[in-house]
Amino acid sequence: MTQPVAAQFDASALNVAKFGGTSVADFTAMQNCAKIVLNNPATRVVVVSAAAGVTNLLVELAHKAMTRDEINAVVDKIKQIELNILHALANPSAVEPKLNELFEQLEELAHHEEILHRPDLKDAILSLGERMSSLMFAEVLNQHGGKAENFDARNVLVTDNTFGEAVPQIATIAARCDKLLQPAMAQAIQVTQGFIGADEQGNTTTLGRGGSDYTAALLAEALNAQTYEIWTDVTGVYTTDPRITAAARPLAELSFEEAAEMATFGAKVLHPATMVPAVRKNIRVFVGSSKEPDKGGTWIARDCAHEPHYRAITRRKDQVMVTVKTPKMLYAPGFLQQVFGIIASHNLSVDLVTTSEIAVSMTIDNPPNSVRSKINQETLSELREICEVKVEEGFDLVTVVGNNMHSEAGVSSRIFNALREHNLRMICYGANPHNISFLVNASDSDNVVKALHRDLFES
Secondary structure: OOOOOOOOOOHHHOEEEEEOOOOOOOHHHHHHHHHHHHOOOOEEEEEEOOOOOHHHHHHHHHHOOOOHHHHHHHHHHHHHHHHHHHHHOOOHHHOHHHHHHHHHHHHHHHOOOOOOOOHHHHHHHHOHHHHHHHHHHHHHHHHOOOOEEEOOHHHOOEEOOOOOOOOEOHHHHHHHHHHHHHHHHHHOEEEEEOOEEEOOOOOEEEOOOOHHHHHHHHHHHHOOOOEEEEEEOOOOOEOOOOOOOOOOOEOOEEEHHHHHHHHHOOOOOOOOOOHHHHHHHOOEEEEEEOOOHHHOEEEEEOOOOOOOOOOEEEEEEEEEEEEEEOHHHOOOOOHHHHHHHHHHHOOOOOOOEEEOOOEEEEEEEOOOOOHHHHHHHHHHHHHOOOOEEEEEEEEEEEEEEOOOOOOOOOHHHHHHHHOOOOOOOEEEEOOOOOEEEEEEEHHHHHHHHHHHHHHHHHO
């Protein structure tokens, strides 16, 4: 059962491994992950998410008004998930005192009278899932013969104080990793938390939902890692979401550009910001299943042996279409600058844009219970001061990702032919050789993806 870690560690071959929530959902899942870590002597930094289900419960505590009894019931559910792992450990006393401290913080924050109104308190409570799972996983590694320590990511992952979607401070992270994490990982495998950081004053911050991948990528960059592994519940990146069609198949390779497009436009297995640090330092990224590591996965690198016109299809849900309209726009320089200046002032990004003589339509992400959803309302209020604004909801964004899509005859016509029976609300094509995107009704997006996949990948 035990497996020793190699005595010598080659820093030039460093691998950073990240495990998602389903990979650390319980003790059995953690054991699978421990074997993956200990089978690769180059893995000296491990980043973990909260155990599956815990973050959703913490979000409920942070955002939903509840009675005291209802709060206690949610807290008890979180505790039970963690205690099930604790009681399965061979030496639970090694981590039980620290876990109890985290439980006390959980209770205190959950019952704080301002939890629903203070972003800093929300980030503090949301951090607890990762802090609990990293504590337990370090002990699982030790139980399997490794030498591991629980490292607090907040000591190195420095961000600004935009609670909920904090911005990492790249140079400071690199300096902190060089001073604190490099020496530590030479002595033991460092198990740390994804998703969380701290501002310069030491206040806990979070990077937004899915930020664990981003955390691991930032640490890989700061530590000059050669590779970075993302271990999840699927065997790599698929041609599309296998929950939409059973015909989806895993991809052996992706380029950085393709992966970045897929992440930006909704591929759940990749966080949108993950590719940025990898590209900056040319770090090869691997995506595989912690349940079935022997099945391989997807390698993401700067260059691929084969770069087809059609690589994958993604979908991003919860889109709103905003149309701004004013007669002033006709022959009036500067109007669009005003519109996009307001959007930029709220740190929002626009994906699809179409224009007419006096109107511009654009799409903006609108995920529920997020900082961005709140900012959207503030943005719309400012826009209404300079023009007429129409907001339409209930859309999904479907994107075909590939290569050189605008440089060969027949590439786009094949896509449009596949969608001849579906209504497309907006289309974005030509600005980027790696994608073509469509805004469709949310109720129709499954069928749109299936039709595209059938014609592009199955025929």
